[in-house]
Amino acid sequence: MANYIVLMKLSHEGAKNLKDAPQRMAQYNEILAAEGAKIIAAYATLGQYDYVSIIEGPEDFAKVAKCSAAVAMIGAGSTQTLPAIPVTDFFKMVAEI
Numbered sequence: 001m002a003n004y005i006v007l008m009k010l011s012h013e014g015a016k017n018l019k020d021a022p023q024r025m026a027q028y029n030e031i032l033a034a035e036g037a038k039i040i041a042a043y044a045t046l047g048q049y050d051y052v053s054i055i056e057g058p059e060d061f062a063k064v065a066k067c068s069a070a071v072a073m074i075g076a077g078s079t080q081t082l083p084a085i086p087v088t089d090f091f092k093m094v095a096e097i
Contacts, residue, residue: 002059003040003084006068008051014076024076031070035063050077
């Protein structure tokens with residue numbers, strides 16, 4: 001399994017219907033589960049992004065990207081998905097260069 005950081009900005013429609021966020025989060029969880037992924041942690045943030053989630057999912061980035069696209073189709077907002085490498089693994093890769 002791999003970890004991903006998902007950054008989300010609410011659309012105008014998503015912000016307008018903020019009280020529906022729990023239902024949209026439930027939809028997102030279903031979408032992730034269908035692709036073998038799950039939310040490890042989710043935070044509402046103040047600043048450039050409205051939500052930040054840490055996702056555990058398949059190493060196949062295309063499956064996780066599919067989840068992000070499905071979220072956009074719900075109409076709540078736009079996402080940016082970043083593969084997250086544990087820092088110790090990253091340092092090992094750098095040492096091999």
